[in-house]
Amino acid sequence: MENDIVSVLEIERKAIANSRLIDTPAQPLDDGQVRVSVDRFALTANNITYAVFGDMLAYWEFFPTEPPFGRVPAMAWASVTESANSDIAVGSRYYGWFPMATETVITATATRDGFRDDGAHRQPHAPVYRAYVDTKNDPMYDDAPDGEDRHTLLRGLFLTGFLAEEFFADSGGGVASGEAPYFGAGQVTVLSASSKTAIGFAQRAKERGIVKVIGLTSADNVEFVKSLGFYDTVLSYDETDQLDASIPSVSIDMAGNPTVLGAVHKQLGDQLAYSMTVGRSHHDAPNSTAEDAAALAGPTPKMFFAPTEVGRRQQEWGREDYAQRCADAMTKFAEGSRSWLTIDHRTGVGAMAQAWADVHDGNVAPNVGVVVVPNG
Structure with missing residues (x-):
């Protein structure tokens, strides 16, 4: 084992502003497992959303631990430092979902593109959530000096907007x-237009x-969103x-935010042909209830689940074309x-908790992306 101690950031499930940094003994590998060192991970409003919907969408089960705390998944690059899997070499590097931690152990099955997490706790999850792509087989890999940072921050969010x-x-x-x-619409209204998923959609x-x-x-x-050039009109929430x-x-x-969505529905009414719900960048807004949805003018909002759409597009377009x-x-x-x-690097184990607090509290400007380098 490269390190005897693993540092992990955990979030209190029912009070997600609270985090703690814990040190745990590194676990020995069983047959088929790999140990990966987390090189860098993105921390965005989407990670906050994963915590908000951790129970509903099983995000807490990606890297399970005992309540009341949980481990929020993050898009990251990681390198294999130890392998008990003959199909996966030490030194190989992967993009996918990892914990906010210095390292983790994954029960891996080699695939055409990389490997799949086949831990028993991962079986209920969508295939796209369990897939790790080897940089050598990654058609999106960007070898520019800041390429990994940008893909860590943007790839998962952009692909949701793209889909x-x-x-x-x-x-x-x-x-x-x-x-x-x-x-049949002539206009699309994008709520939380400064979020990276929204920017990808708008582009x-x-x-x-x-x-x-x-x-x-x-x-x-407003001025930042206007400067992007992707929106024909930019309005404030009021x-x-x-x-x-x-x-x-x-x-x-x-x-x-049910208040903002309600205002949009009230204004557009029956002219609103479809209302799509994607995320929750306003994590501190009141929870929307079934009664809230039923009271809205126009159509009932429908949740967009990107993994389902990945499957549909792969079937329709073919995997290679997709x-x-x-x-x-x-x-x-x-x-x-x-x-x-602009990339804001947060380096070292101690930086993880502060990064979480800054993103949770809205202290990161929309033109800044936080990338944590836990082993730096």
Whole structure:
């Protein structure tokens, strides 16, 4: 074993502002397992969302531990430092879901692209959540000096936005049977427009050019969102009454704030053809209830689950075509991000808790991405 002690950041499940850093003994490997050192991981509002929905969507079960604390998964790069699996070599490097920790042990099965986590606790999870891609087989790999940082921060978020935009573009598969793209809408309203998932969605929607792209954001972020050039109009949350209610519309909600969503539904009413819920960047907003959803004007919001859409697109496009489309789109997005996204490195074990606190408390500007290097 490379290290005798593993440092892990744990989050209190019912009070996610609270975190603790614990040291645990490194576990010996069983047959088929690999030990990986976590090189760098992203800490964004999405990680906060994973904690908020940890029970509902089983994020706490990725790397289980005893309640009341839990381990939040993060998109990361990691290197194999010890292997009891003849198909996986020491020194190989992978992109995927890892704990916010210095290292972890995974029960691995080699795949065409890398390996799959086949731990008993991972069996209920979607395949995309259990997949780790070897950098040697990764069509998206960016070998620029800041490439890994940008992909750690953006890849998972962008691909969610990419898939959501593709969903609207073919109206959830309805275009094949004669339905118009974007459910016949002329505009799409994007809630939490400064979030990285929203920016990825907006970039794709603007490029496609089917609908007018309207961004809703906090007053403090309006100028930043305008500067991106992906939104035709940018409004603050208290300006929802300026949304054009004469145009058939769809909405995509990354905020998860029932007050803001309610205002959008109230303004657009029956002109709202589809309401999609993706994330919850406003983690401190009141929880939405079934009664809240039932009281909304217009359609009932529908949750978008990216892993389901991955499966649909792989079946429709084929795995190779799907991978190439994602790689082409992600490469363009990552390159463009160099004009608006600054990397904030947090180095060392002690930096993990402060990084969590800063992101949780909203102390990170939308044009900054936090990358933690736990073993630095």
